[in-house]
Structures are given as C-alpha cells and as structure tokens.
Amino acid sequence: MRIPDHTLDQIRQRATIDEIAARYTRLAPASRGESKGCCPLPDHDERTPSFYVNPATGVFHCFGCSRGGDVITFLELVEQLTFREAVEQLAGQVEVAIPTEPEEIRRASGTGTPKLLRTALQIAADVYATTLTDDPGAEAARRYLTDRAFNDDHIRAWGIGYAPRTHTTLLGPHLATLRLPTTAGYDAGLIRQGRTGQPYDTFAGRLIWPLHDPQGRIIGLAGRSLDDPSINPDRYRKYINSDDSALFRKSDTLFGLCAARPAIVKQRRVIVVEGYTDVMAVAAAGHPEVVGVCGTAFTAAHARLLSKLLGPDGEIVVMLDADDAGQAAAWKIAVACHQFATVTLAVPGERGSDPCQLRADDGDQAVRDTVNARRPLIRETLRHLLADAGTPEKAAVAARRAAALLDELTDEVLVLRYRRWLASELGIPEGQLRVHTPAAASPPPEVTPIEHLDCIRDLAAQLVDDPTLWNRLRLPDVLEPADLLPDRYCAVVARAAAAPADTSDRWAWLLSTASDDAARAAVTALRAGAPARREPMKAVSECARAYGPARLAAVRSAAGDPASVGRFARLAAGLSRVMR
Incomplete structure (x- = not known):
C-alpha cells in the first residue's frame, strides 16, 4: 500500500534532520x-568533518562521499533500511499515523523482515x-542481582528478565497468540529445534539482558x-x-550506548x-556515560x-x-582510539576485581573515586613495564617491551614524547632507545575541494533561487x-532555470x-551546505579567483583547436x- 504524500510531508516536517543525524554523529x-x-554513513570513515545538515531545508x-537527501533518505542509508522501513521508524518516533495494510498482506510481507524480528525479540524480552518479577522459579536470578546491589528500579531500567528452564518452548505459544508467523521465533534465534525434534528456548535457564542499537x-x-x-x-x-x-x-x-549517548555527547x-x-x-554510581562490549574484544x-x-x-x-587480561585489553583500546581521543585508565580495585564487584563491596563512592583517579593509559602501561627494571638486564628487557608497544601507536x-619520557625513567640517553617511530610521512595538509568552497556554493545557490540573476549582472560577454x-x-x-x-x-x-x-547529490550539496549569501558581484569575483585558473587550464588543453586560442x-x- 502506497504511503500518501501528505503523510510523508508530515514526517519530514516533524523528524528534523539535525536531531536524527545527531543520534549517529557529533x-x-x-x-x-x-x-x-x-x-x-556506512563505508565512509573520515576524520575531517564534511557532512552538513540544514534544519531549515530539511x-x-x-562532500566526502557525495551522498545527500532528506531525513528519510538519511535513515535509509545509515540504517540500511528500505524506504518503507525508514518511513515507519520515523513515523513511530514523531507520532504520525500511517495507513495500515490489510492484515493478511502485512503478515505475508513481514516474514523475516527486521521489523518482524524486532517484534519477536521485544515479545521475548517482555x-x-x-x-523475573513474578515467577517463583526465578528466585536464584533475583538473588544474583540483589547480591550485586541492584534493586527493582535498576532491573526495570535495564529491562532485565529471566528465561525459565522448561521441557519445551515457553515463547512459542506467546508468539502464536500474538499471530506472528510460526517461523518468527526461529528467525530471531529465540527458539531452536532439539535433537528429538522438540523445540526449546535458546536462552532457557539464563538471566536476560535486551540489547539495543544506538537508537534504542x-x-x-x-x-x-x-x-x-x-x-x-x-557444556x-x-x-x-x-x-x-x-x-x-x-x-x-x-551495550548501553543508547542510554549513554546523551551523556557522552554532553x-x-x-x-x-x-x-x-x-x-x-x-x-x-552516577556515571551514565558508560558502555560495554558484548562478549567480544574491542573492535x-x-x-x-x-x-x-x-x-x-x-x-x-x-x-x-x-587483571592481566583486562589490562591487555585496555592497551588494545588505546591503540584503536588514541588518534581521536585521550585514553585514560581507571583500575577498579585490587587484582581480580571489576566495577560491579567494586560497587557491591564498597558502594557508589568507590566507583566515582576510581573514575576520578584515572591516569593516562599509555603512561600507566609503560610504567607497569618499568616497575621491575632494577637491574641493567631487566631495564633492557623493559625497554624492548616498551618499544614494541610504542610501535603499535x-x-x-x-x-x-613517550620515547623521551621512557629514556628519562630508564636514566639513559634518548638516542639509546630502539623505539621505532612511524616511517610514513605525515599526510599533506587537506585541500578544500573546489566544490566545497563557500563562494562556489554561494553563487550556484543564488543562481538557483533567481535564474534571471546571471543576465542582470554586468559581466563580460565571454563569461558563462x-x-x-x-x-x-x-x-x-540549468535545471532550475527550466522549472x-x-x-x-x-x-x-x-x-x-x-x-x-x-x-540529487548535487542539489543537496548546495542546499545543505550553502553559506551566508554574498553580494552577487563579490561572489562572482571570488569564484573567478578560485575556479578561473582550472577553467583556463581546461581551455588551454584544447589549444589544437584555433577557436580555443x-x-x-x-x-x-x-x-x-x-x-578586480
């Protein structure tokens, strides 16, 4: 069923592009x-901002990957959704009703789609x-959380649950009652087929945390x-x-990125x-800007x-x-992130402890004190290597290990700077350290592309707004x-003039x-990033200085044609x- 144009217009007006884009980038x-x-956007990893949003035009x-469009297009690209999925997601966020399809058509087209998978997962989480709250068989799960100083408010805030251990699937009947396809539980990885052919719940006997994407x-x-x-x-x-x-x-x-995002950005x-x-x-403990990896190394x-x-x-x-594994993983985070952030280390108590144990044993203030006592991670890692460098032999070993770590940066x-600090700590001349510095030359300064220059975009935008402007300017006849x-x-x-x-x-x-x-990308490049308007002749003069040399070079390259001379x-x- 086609979504009416007036519904799409409502969504575009209420789902402002800057608010939606701010969920994905600063x-x-x-x-x-x-x-x-x-x-x-996927497959575009950049360090210098070239992504513009214009709330006034939506x-x-x-300018780096040349993609652009409205808020619906943005969500399609960033979330890899179909047009309808993007529209439905935005409509739900801004409370715009979409005309519904007949139930049988909706069910037939929904099998295996992200929307159906999310529905099944949300039913399971609920x-x-x-x-966890009502079943007497969940007593051990509730005690596990209580022993770690979590109360009912914490449990509700994180949506924690418990999957009971049963002889067959508990979820299957719930999904069927809500008229989901019989395959929904299997497609979502919630139900599996046992060796005897009997279905069972994948998470049976486990404490459950729902996982969310950055948008919740x-x-x-x-x-x-x-x-x-x-x-x-x-097993x-x-x-x-x-x-x-x-x-x-x-x-x-x-884990927790959606809840942490406002505090991280602020x-x-x-x-x-x-x-x-x-x-x-x-x-x-008072630090909402916290996230966790989901059973894998930091990537x-x-x-x-x-x-x-x-x-x-x-x-x-x-x-x-x-512990040693935790500190080794900490160094990998420093290697992955040191180019765009200061990486610090906060050690949660004695060896073998973790933040949850620290809070359960010593309270919220202990966690806050640990965060406040953080130190530069790279220096702390190197200092740990030097802790047992009391003899020349041990100092040499420490220097080699430190050099190997610095090679990763x-x-x-x-x-x-750390080479200099390391030499000072070891009491040797800096030149004696065999610390490799990156051989690759630093990249040349970034040159702003011609199309990204303010004067270029300004003049083009003015000519779009007023197609008669060019003829009103007192320009030499030769100029086009x-x-x-x-x-x-x-x-x-040219297209705007033909409107x-x-x-x-x-x-x-x-x-x-x-x-x-x-x-479409050319239009959004002008509409999303156009700077404040100049006086037209000033814009022409600046464009002549910026683009004129390239245009002259192109004409000169055709010097074989007498007319070109x-x-x-x-x-x-x-x-x-x-x-002039």
Whole structure:
C-alpha cells in the first residue's frame, strides 16, 4: 500500500534532520544555521568533518562521499533500511499515523523482515521480564542481582528478565497468540529445534539482558547462565548472545550506548567496561556515560561508533577488570582510539576485581573515586613495564617491551614524547632507545575541494533561487556559468532555470525531479551546505579567483583547436576584469 504524500510531508516536517543525524554523529554549528560533523554513513570513515545538515531545508549532504537527501533518505542509508522501513521508524518516533495494510498482506510481507524480528525479540524480552518479577522459579536470578546491589528500579531500567528452564518452548505459544508467523521465533534465534525434534528456548535457564542499537531499538538478547560450572564444564557457557543477524553483530554493538549517548555527547567522555553488570554498576554510581562490549574484544567498529559521538579531543576512560587480561585489553583500546581521543585508565580495585564487584563491596563512592583517579593509559602501561627494571638486564628487557608497544601507536607526537619520557625513567640517553617511530610521512595538509568552497556554493545557490540573476549582472560577454562553477553545479542551475513558471520552491522541485543519485547529490550539496549569501558581484569575483585558473587550464588543453586560442585570450581577460 502506497504511503500518501501528505503523510510523508508530515514526517519530514516533524523528524528534523539535525536531531536524527545527531543520534549517529557529533554535530557542531556551521554557518547560516547549519551543522556539520563526520559522516556517519556506512563505508565512509573520515576524520575531517564534511557532512552538513540544514534544519531549515530539511536535507543533508556529505562532500566526502557525495551522498545527500532528506531525513528519510538519511535513515535509509545509515540504517540500511528500505524506504518503507525508514518511513515507519520515523513515523513511530514523531507520532504520525500511517495507513495500515490489510492484515493478511502485512503478515505475508513481514516474514523475516527486521521489523518482524524486532517484534519477536521485544515479545521475548517482555515475557522474560515478567517471569523475573513474578515467577517463583526465578528466585536464584533475583538473588544474583540483589547480591550485586541492584534493586527493582535498576532491573526495570535495564529491562532485565529471566528465561525459565522448561521441557519445551515457553515463547512459542506467546508468539502464536500474538499471530506472528510460526517461523518468527526461529528467525530471531529465540527458539531452536532439539535433537528429538522438540523445540526449546535458546536462552532457557539464563538471566536476560535486551540489547539495543544506538537508537534504542531492540536487536538481540544476552543471557548469563546461573548454573554451577563444575557440574558440566564441557557444556558450560557463561554468556551467550543472539546470533549475528541482519539486526545484530556483537562486534559492532556496545551495550548501553543508547542510554549513554546523551551523556557522552554532553561530557565528551565515555567509560568502557567489559560486562553487562559492570555497565549497570557504573551508571548506578552516577556515571551514565558508560558502555560495554558484548562478549567480544574491542573492535575498529566500536572505535568508529565512539569517535563519531566524541568528536575530536574527547576522552575514553577504560575501566576493565583489574587483571592481566583486562589490562591487555585496555592497551588494545588505546591503540584503536588514541588518534581521536585521550585514553585514560581507571583500575577498579585490587587484582581480580571489576566495577560491579567494586560497587557491591564498597558502594557508589568507590566507583566515582576510581573514575576520578584515572591516569593516562599509555603512561600507566609503560610504567607497569618499568616497575621491575632494577637491574641493567631487566631495564633492557623493559625497554624492548616498551618499544614494541610504542610501535603499535601511529600518532608521532605521542610516540616521540613517550620515547623521551621512557629514556628519562630508564636514566639513559634518548638516542639509546630502539623505539621505532612511524616511517610514513605525515599526510599533506587537506585541500578544500573546489566544490566545497563557500563562494562556489554561494553563487550556484543564488543562481538557483533567481535564474534571471546571471543576465542582470554586468559581466563580460565571454563569461558563462561554466567558467565560474563546476559542471555538476552548472547542471543544477540549468535545471532550475527550466522549472515551470509557477514553481514556488525550486529546491523541492529539483529534488523531486532529479534523474539519478548524482543529480540529487548535487542539489543537496548546495542546499545543505550553502553559506551566508554574498553580494552577487563579490561572489562572482571570488569564484573567478578560485575556479578561473582550472577553467583556463581546461581551455588551454584544447589549444589544437584555433577557436580555443581566441577563447583562451578572451576568457583570461574576462576573468581578470571581474577579479578586480
């Protein structure tokens, strides 16, 4: 069933592009009421912001990957959704009703879709949450949480549940009662087929945490076993997560990110811990800016998620278990994140402790004190290596190990400063340290692309708004828009001039009639990132200085054509005139 245009217009008006985009990347104010940040779209990892949103016009554009559009297009791209899925998600957030399809059509088209999978997962989470609260068989699960200083408010806030151990599936009848397809539980990884053919619940006998994406939508479950590991050690698995699916990949997911995101953006700081109860403990102690990995090592995908929220010069506080494995994992986080954030270390108590245990033993203040006592992680790691360097032989071993660690860093300033500090600590000349500094030359300064220059976008936008402007300017006859603007902006200007006379909004008309993605990207590049307007002749003069040399070079390259020789001379004179 087609979604009516007036419904789509309502969604675009209520779901503002800056608010939606800010859920995926940190935005900073730019000119003319716009905002900019690092591009959050898939397969575009950048460090210099080139992603612009314009709340007034409701569009976005990235000058790095040339993608752009309205808020619906943004959600399609960033979440890899279909058009209808993006519309339905936004409609639910801004409370716009969408005309419903007949039930049989909806059910037939919904099998296996992300929406259906989320529905099944949410039903499971609700069933398990009720079981934890009401089922006498969940006493051990409730005691597990109580022993770790969590109360009913904490349990409700995190949606914790318990999956009882039964002879057959508990979830199957619930899903059937709600008229979901019989395959929904299997597709979502909630139900499996036993060796005897009898279905059983995947998470049976486990304490349950629902897992969410950064936007707060459920994407999977995590379950902790409450069994004694010594009873059946070969089959014991302390934690299991939902299988990787279209919704969930544990290597891309940070537990608690949705709840932590506002505090992370506001404080420009994030605390990284290891377990689900560790996240709960640190948040309960007064630090909501906490996230945890979901049963995997910290990955490059995790680093990208945090970099987009922190922006440049944020802080990552690593608060993993106080043992050798935890500290080794902390160093890997420093390696992955040191280029965009200051990485500090907060050690949660004595060896073998973790944030949850620290809070259960010593209270909320102990957690806060640990965070406040954090120190630079790189220095603490190197200092740990030097702790047993009392003899020349041990000092040499420590220096070699430290050199190997510094080899993993790519920030030249950090490497050189820590090389100097390390030499001072060892009491040897800096030149005696065999510490490798990155051999690759630092990248050249970034050059702003011609299409990204304010004057170029300004003149093109003015010509779109007023197609008669070019003819009213007193310009040399030799000059054409193509002499001052790149080809794709000239194409937008030409299309705008061809709009029907009664067109009230040329920008909307250009977007709706764009022939392909490239044409649409050119429109959004102008609409999303145009700076404050200049006086037209000043814009022409600046464009001549910025784009004129490239245009002259193109004309000169065609010098074999006699007409081009005369054109070059006339164009050079014309550009010189408007640059005065």
